[in-house]
Amino acid sequence: MSGLDAPPAAPAEQRLHRWSWLFVLLQQLRQFIVPLVVLLFAGRRGGSEGWWELAPLLGVGALVLVSVLQYFTYRYRVGRDGITIRSGLLQRSQREIPFARIHNVGLHQSLLHRLFGVAEVRLESAGGQKPEAHMRVLGLDDALALERLVRHHGAEAADAAAVDAGGNGQVDADSRTLLALTTAEIVRLGLVSNRGMIVFAAGFGLLWQLFPDERLIARYAEDSFQQAAGYAGELHLGWPGIASAMLAVAGLFVFLLRLLSVALALSQYHGFRLSETQRRLTVERGLFARVRSSVAPRRIQAWFLQETLLHRWFGRRSLRIDTATGGREDDPRKLRELAPIATPGACDALALHLLPGAAWPPAQWRPLPRNAWWRQFAGSVAWNLVVAAALAWQLGAWGLLVLLWLPWSAYAAWRQAGRMGYSVDARLVAVRGGWWSRWWRFAEIDKLQALRLQRSPLDRWLGTASLWMDTAGAGGMSPPLRIRYLPVEEARALYAQLGRTLAARRLRW
Structure with a gap:
C-alpha cells in the first residue's frame, strides 16, 4: 500500500494540565471541609488518641490520591467532528461530544488559575443541567485553542445553515468588538444595581445561622439602641436633631451599600468586552477571576431589556439573553448579559445587529384595553x-x-396598564410592561416551542386571558414571555394566529 493510500493517523490523546490534580483537590476539599473539621474536633473532645487524630490526615490523603488518579485516568482527543473523553479507573467511561452539539464554551480563571497560567473549561449543550464536559484544568493556550476550534466548527455549521436557507454562506473571520465597558460605565452599573444589598442580606443570614438565639440578637439590638439614645440625650438634640441623626445614619447606610455595589461591579465586570468572531459571541470580564464565555447568536432564544428608575436617571438600560444551553440559571459563568449597562441606542443597535432583518424597536405597540x-x-x-x-x-x-x-x-x-402592550410581526413577538421599572421581552417567532392560553377563575369572571410563550432554555428569566390580561376573544385569535405560523415553519434553535 502506498503512502497516498494510507489512512490518516488518528489524533493523539491528551491529558489535562500537570497541575490539574491540585485544582481537583482544592475543589474536593471545599466539599469535604466540614466533615474533616468535625472529625478533627470530635477526636479532640472525646479525649481519644490514635487513629481519631489521624482521621483528618487520612481523609486528606485519600482526596490527594483520588485527585492524582483522576489526572492519570482522564484523557481527551480532539477529532475531526468532535471530542472524545475517556475517564475512570475501576468504572471506565467514554464520551463522544460532536462539535455541532456544543452550544457554549466557558473559560473560567480564578486568581489561582491566573497564577498557574491555566483555565477551567466547560462545554455545554442545550437543555442539560450539567455541562457535556468539565475540564479542570487546561493550560491557557490549550483552552483558548480548544475554544477557537469549537468556534470554527460552529461557524461551519452556521455557514451550512445559511446555505440551506438560500444565503451565500460566507463567514467573516475577523473579530469585531460590539461593546466594551469603561470604568465609568462599570461604576454606573454598580450605582444602579442592588448587589451590595444582596451581599448584606446574605451576610445577615449567615450571622443568623451562626447565632440562632433570637434573644441574643434582640438584646444586642436593644443595647445598641439604648446607647445611641443615651448619647443623643447627653447632646440634648431634641426630636428634630434625633430625626436628622437617624436620616444621616440611614443615608450613610445607603451610601455604604452603593459603595459595596460599585466595588462588586468593578470586581465582576472589569475589562468587560463583547466581541464577535466567526458568527460566535464572546464575553470576557473580571478583575481577579476572569470569565470568558462564548455562544453562537443562533442559540439566543429570547431577549430582555430592563430600565429601572436608576437606569433612567443615568440614561442607561441593560440587555440580557436566554440561550439554549444547559447548566444552572444562577451560574455566573453562563453567558446571560450582552450589555450589563449601555445607552438605549447601543442596546437597540446590538439587538438589530444580532437580529438582521428584524424591526426593533417595533414601529407600533398594540396597547391593552385601558380597563x-x-x-x-x-x-x-x-x-x-x-x-x-x-x-x-x-x-x-x-x-x-x-x-x-x-x-x-x-x-x-x-x-402599569397604560405601559403594557405587545407587538407581533412576521419575525418577532414582543411584550413590554412595567411603570416604575420598565422592561421589554421579545423573541423570534421561529424560536417559540410552545403556546399556552391560560385563564384563572378571576380571568373567567372578568373575561380576560393570558398567552404564555415558551422557548428553549428561557425559563430562568423574569418576567416570562407572556401577554397578560387580553380580552378573551383577542387572546384566542392571537393564539390561533401564532399556532398557524408555528405549524408552517421549522423550529430554529
Missing part, C-alpha cells in the same frame, strides 16, 4: 384584605391601616 388595570388591581385586593384581617386580629383596629395601601395599588395598576 385592564382593573384586572391587575383585582388580583392584589384579596391578598391585601387577608393581610389586613390578620393584622387586625393581632393588633386591633391599627391593623386596618394596611388598607391604605389599596389606593396606591390601584394607581400603580392604572399606570
Whole structure:
C-alpha cells in the first residue's frame, strides 16, 4: 500500500494540565471541609488518641490520591467532528461530544488559575443541567485553542445553515468588538444595581445561622439602641436633631451599600468586552477571576431589556439573553448579559445587529384595553384584605391601616396598564410592561416551542386571558414571555394566529 493510500493517523490523546490534580483537590476539599473539621474536633473532645487524630490526615490523603488518579485516568482527543473523553479507573467511561452539539464554551480563571497560567473549561449543550464536559484544568493556550476550534466548527455549521436557507454562506473571520465597558460605565452599573444589598442580606443570614438565639440578637439590638439614645440625650438634640441623626445614619447606610455595589461591579465586570468572531459571541470580564464565555447568536432564544428608575436617571438600560444551553440559571459563568449597562441606542443597535432583518424597536405597540388595570388591581385586593384581617386580629383596629395601601395599588395598576402592550410581526413577538421599572421581552417567532392560553377563575369572571410563550432554555428569566390580561376573544385569535405560523415553519434553535 502506498503512502497516498494510507489512512490518516488518528489524533493523539491528551491529558489535562500537570497541575490539574491540585485544582481537583482544592475543589474536593471545599466539599469535604466540614466533615474533616468535625472529625478533627470530635477526636479532640472525646479525649481519644490514635487513629481519631489521624482521621483528618487520612481523609486528606485519600482526596490527594483520588485527585492524582483522576489526572492519570482522564484523557481527551480532539477529532475531526468532535471530542472524545475517556475517564475512570475501576468504572471506565467514554464520551463522544460532536462539535455541532456544543452550544457554549466557558473559560473560567480564578486568581489561582491566573497564577498557574491555566483555565477551567466547560462545554455545554442545550437543555442539560450539567455541562457535556468539565475540564479542570487546561493550560491557557490549550483552552483558548480548544475554544477557537469549537468556534470554527460552529461557524461551519452556521455557514451550512445559511446555505440551506438560500444565503451565500460566507463567514467573516475577523473579530469585531460590539461593546466594551469603561470604568465609568462599570461604576454606573454598580450605582444602579442592588448587589451590595444582596451581599448584606446574605451576610445577615449567615450571622443568623451562626447565632440562632433570637434573644441574643434582640438584646444586642436593644443595647445598641439604648446607647445611641443615651448619647443623643447627653447632646440634648431634641426630636428634630434625633430625626436628622437617624436620616444621616440611614443615608450613610445607603451610601455604604452603593459603595459595596460599585466595588462588586468593578470586581465582576472589569475589562468587560463583547466581541464577535466567526458568527460566535464572546464575553470576557473580571478583575481577579476572569470569565470568558462564548455562544453562537443562533442559540439566543429570547431577549430582555430592563430600565429601572436608576437606569433612567443615568440614561442607561441593560440587555440580557436566554440561550439554549444547559447548566444552572444562577451560574455566573453562563453567558446571560450582552450589555450589563449601555445607552438605549447601543442596546437597540446590538439587538438589530444580532437580529438582521428584524424591526426593533417595533414601529407600533398594540396597547391593552385601558380597563385592564382593573384586572391587575383585582388580583392584589384579596391578598391585601387577608393581610389586613390578620393584622387586625393581632393588633386591633391599627391593623386596618394596611388598607391604605389599596389606593396606591390601584394607581400603580392604572399606570402599569397604560405601559403594557405587545407587538407581533412576521419575525418577532414582543411584550413590554412595567411603570416604575420598565422592561421589554421579545423573541423570534421561529424560536417559540410552545403556546399556552391560560385563564384563572378571576380571568373567567372578568373575561380576560393570558398567552404564555415558551422557548428553549428561557425559563430562568423574569418576567416570562407572556401577554397578560387580553380580552378573551383577542387572546384566542392571537393564539390561533401564532399556532398557524408555528405549524408552517421549522423550529430554529
